[in-house]
Amino acid sequence: MNKRVLLVEDEPNIIEAIRFILSRDGWRVDTHADGATAVEAVRARVPDVLVLDVMLPGKSGFDILKELRASPATETLPVLMLTAKGQSRDRELAERYGVNRFMTKPFANSEVLESVNALFAGATGPA
Template sequence: MSKRVLLVEDEPNIIEAIRFILSRDGWAVDTHVDGASAVDKVLAGPPDVLVLDVMLPGKSGFDILKELRAEPATVDLPVLMLTAKGQGRDRELAERYGVTCFMTKPFANAEVLDTVNALKAGALGQV
């Protein structure tokens, strides 16, 4: 069974860390760095799991999530939102827009891996 994740993140160090831990577990990891074109990238071939940063150039992760939830093809796509902004209002906004899971940076590698695997398996509900 293939496991494909799309990571929408603009920090090179975070991209490499997540790519390393997920690919080591058998995930095919695609990356995208631009918020403005992220929705088109997802819709062109929805992954099994989307890992989405909040602060991106061109468009915020919140806006991307809101647009994806309005599309029939991605209304149920498992989305892990990563952010350095861990304030309660950020989590509330992510929940309002339909995030599946919310995680703050810095994160533990094992936590990201376990969460992505659980999202693929359907073992995690909404936040």
């Protein structure tokens, strides 16, 4: 079974780092860098897990998450939110909008891999 993740991130170095660690673990990694069209990208690609940055051009990750949770097609999509903004109010807002996991930058590669795999396992049930 192909494991598919969509990474919505606009920082090239972070894109490459996450693509590398997830690809090495067998994930197919699609990327998208524009917040304004991110919801359409999610619907078109239907990933197993979404990794979503908060600060994006065009639309914030919070707004994207809120829109995804409002749609029956994506309301249960596992979402890991990444942000350089680690204030408690950011975490609270993400949780209010339905994030599954929240991680601040900089992050450990092993932490991203563990979180994505845990979200996938929770989404698909026991292996």
